[in-house]
Amino acid sequence: MSNNNSSSSNVVAAQKIVKQLRLEAKIRRIHVSQAATDLKNFCLQNAHKDPLLMGVPSSDNPFRPPTSCRLL
Template identity: 75%
Template sequence: MSNSANSNLLLMQRAVKQLRLEASVRRIKVSQAAADLKHFCLQNAHNDPLLMGVPSSDNPFRPPKSCALF
């Protein structure tokens, strides 16, 4: 066999190995994945700062307080 035939054979073997790996991946239905995601989001909504807001004492981006001396 020539060098190009050997490299072509190696490429095809790698492709077959990758396809076998992808075919063996456990899959779930989209409806089940969506239900699981919805359940997770509802279960963790109380920890989400986008939904609950950030306390001003913990917010690093709060506007600085001004100080005035009289």
């Protein structure tokens, strides 16, 4: 009886694997060289918006050191 349970669980596991492999086989893939070119173009097009490359104006920087208050 346990041999029958074991073989049926093996069949179920194999069916799950086949289903997953079929899903993965349907995924559209592109060449790494094309993905790298697309990524490079995206980075170049958006470089002007990147605060790590362009810096953050001190008036907009929430992490600037606090200024001391003076009473006149």
